[in-house]
Amino acid sequence: xxxxxxxxxxxxxxxxxxxxxxxxxxxxxxxxxxxxxxxxxxxxxxxxxxxxxxxxxxxxxxxxxxxxxxxxxxxxxxxxxxxxxxxxxxxxxxxxxxxxxxxxxxxxxxxxxxxxxxxxxxxxxxxxxxxxxxxxxxxxxxxxxxxxxxxxxxxxxxxxxxxxxxxxxxxxxxxxxxxxxxxxxxxxxxxxxxxxxx
Numbered sequence: 579x580x581x582x583x584x585x586x587x588x589x590x591x592x593x594x595x596x597x598x599x600x601x602x603x604x605x606x607x608x609x610x611x612x613x614x615x616x617x618x619x620x621x622x623x624x625x626x627x628x629x630x631x632x633x634x635x636x637x638x639x640x641x642x643x644x645x646x647x648x649x650x651x652x653x654x655x656x657x658x659x660x661x662x663x664x665x666x667x668x669x670x671x672x673x674x675x676x677x678x679x680x681x682x683x684x685x686x687x688x689x690x691x692x693x694x695x696x697x698x699x700x701x702x703x704x705x706x707x708x709x710x711x712x713x714x715x716x717x718x719x720x721x722x723x724x725x726x727x728x729x730x731x732x733x734x735x736x737x738x739x740x741x742x743x744x745x746x747x748x749x750x751x752x753x754x755x756x757x758x759x760x761x762x763x764x765x766x767x768x769x770x771x772x773x774x775x776x
Contacts, residue, residue, distance in 0.1 A: 581613025585643040585690035596638025605632055608728075609736030611640060616685055617723045617739060618715040619644065619694040622757050625701050625767035629727050633694075634664055636734050646694040678713050685718035694725075704769035712749060715742040724753055730761040 580586065587593070600606065621633065637644050645665045653661050685691055693714070697707040715722050724737035737756050742749055754771055762768050 580611050580640060580642065583613045583615040583690075584611055585615070585692055587638070587641050587643045589641065592638045593641040596635040596640075599635040600632070600639055603632065603635075603732075605636070605732045605734065607636055607639065607736065608733040611642065611736060612721070612723060612739045614692075614721060614723070614739060615690045616688075616718070616720040617692050618711050618718075618720055619692055619723045619725055620711055620753060621646075621694055621696050621725045621727075622698055622753075623727065623760060623762040623768055623772055624696040624698050625765075626763040627701070628763055632727060632734065637665070642692065643690075644692040644694055678710050678717070681710075681714045682717045685714075685720055692723075698769040701764075702767050707750065707769065707771055709746060709750075712742055712746055716744075722749070722753075724756045726757055726760040727762065728760040729763050735760065 621629075633646070637646075643665060652666070681693060684693070695711040695714075697709070697711050698704040699708040711722070719741075721739040721741050723739045726735040726737070728735055740749075740752065750771070754774075757772055758776060
């Protein structure tokens with residue numbers, strides 16, 4: 579059940595189709611969305627393009643009007659309009675500082691916004707997480723909601739929200755603990771912080 583505060587698509591047809599596609603893929607959603615109008619959604623572990631194939635129908639199945647950050651190259655014709663319809667926002671990876679400011683402004687200018695970010699920044703053995711998601715959540719004063727792909731049992735796991743604090747490392751450790759038992763599609767590509775916490 580999705581709460582009244584959560585931004586919705588209000589489209590029962592796409593919600594049904596998203597749920598059906600997830601079922602065909604053999605995946606299910608575990609947990610419930612917190613009833614929040616705004617949130618930074620942290621998605622991990624990200625080791626495969628197939629993560630997105632699962633994430634998009636999950637968004638539809640939940641009837642969630644979320645925005646996800648994705649690499650700008652995915653928006654080349656003819657897929658650009660479709661990507662934007664799904665709520666994807668094109669990101670140029672070398673513009674991190676400007677991205678944080680733009681994201682905070684978006685939170686300040688919208689009454690409802692769920693913004694998804696993959697903090698590993700790559701599908702291949704990231705040495706450390708990009709911490710822009712934390713700066714965004716802290717500056718905008720919105721909670722962080724962790725979400726995981728778990729290929730062990732084909733579940734998308736929705737975690738509990740928490741407000742970011744000034745202690746970045748403490749918040750990162752909290753997230754690493756949440757992802758500790760979540761199995762990625764490609765274990766050898768797992769980011770170093772998650773490898774270190776296994």
